[in-house]
Amino acid sequence: MITITEKEFVKFAAYIEANYGIHLKKEKQSLINGRLQGVLIENGFKSFSEYYDFITSHNGGEAMTTFINKITTNHTFFMREAEHFTFLKENVLPVLAAHCRDKDLRIWSAACSSGEEPYTLAMIIDEFFGREKVWWDTKILATDISDKALTIARNGEYANDKVAALPALWRTNYFKKLDRESSIVVEKIKNEVIFRNFNLMEKVFPFKKKFHVIFCRNVMIYFDGPTKEQLVQKFYDMTEYGGYLFIGHSESLNKDTTQYKYVMPAVYRKE
Incomplete structure (x- = not known):
């Protein structure tokens, strides 16, 4: 077994924080040590320093993709922090539906992990608009830095016990059972979500239009204070006036520095 030294860990930690904010x-x-152990053995590296030199000299490509997939945590599930979705449907969507110009509703699921969050948003939107949905552009942007998570998300296949948390009508209308173990999201909903690889630490967000709603939940708990505040400011700059930011319930924004206005726990608005 190859053991990471304290000095090597400090190097990896500094690199991860500088490039991914974690x-x-x-x-x-x-x-x-545990997550990278298999990668080192499989590729014949004799130490973590040797592996560090390898990935930092190959900025991008398969080696970096593997590294990112190993270090990131992709834990999520359908209807996580369900009160957010209730608030979105009952309070946010009615206002946006009445005021969005050109029927262009823009929602971003940042750090979307394996896709449960953006698919839930797509189902809520489909149910809310009903027959009027055909007149709206409501496609959801869903981003993550993990290609492994994005592959699962794009496939849209989930264990039946995970899908069981959803309302019965949603399970009937928005999923197709594959077998006794799993179900898959129907194409109607899949087509409403655009999945992209994106690093929230990019200095500039390259989006042409601002968003009415941004979900970035249970991600900033891994960031230090300055990194978090810089990210929140970038979110603010990319939010339409009257738009909302949803964060995790274990997170909060600094009221003395953020321009967002507090609405309810883990929900903020740009006014």
Whole structure:
């Protein structure tokens, strides 16, 4: 077994934070050791330093993709923090539907992981607009840095016990059972979500239009204070006036520095 030294961990932690915003505390050393162990052995690296030199000299490509997939945590599920979805349907969508110009509703699921969040948003929107949906452009942008998570998301196949958390009508209308173990999202909903690989640490967000709603939940808990505030400011700049930012319930924005206005726990608005 190859063991990561404290000095090597510091190098990896600094690289990860600089490039992906994830702040790894000292107690995560054993986690990194375990997650990368197989990669080192499989590729014949004799130490973590050797692997570090390899990935940092190959900026991009398959080696970096593998590294990102190993270090990121992609834990999510349907209807996570369900009150957000209720608030969106009952309070946000009615206002946006009445005021969006050109029937162009723009929603971004940042750090979408394996797709449960954006698909839930697509189902809510489809149900809300009903027959009027045909007149609207409501495609959802869903981004993540993990290609592994995005592959699962694009496929849209989930274990039946995960889908069971959804309303019965949604399970009937928006999923097709594959077998006793799994179901797949129907094409009608799949086509409403655009999945892209994107790093939230990019200095400039390259989107042409601002968003009415941004979901970035349970991600900033991994960032340090300055990184988090810089990201929130970029979100603010990409939010339409009257638009909303949804974050995780274990997260909060600094009221003294953010321009967003507090609405309810983990929900903020640009006024």
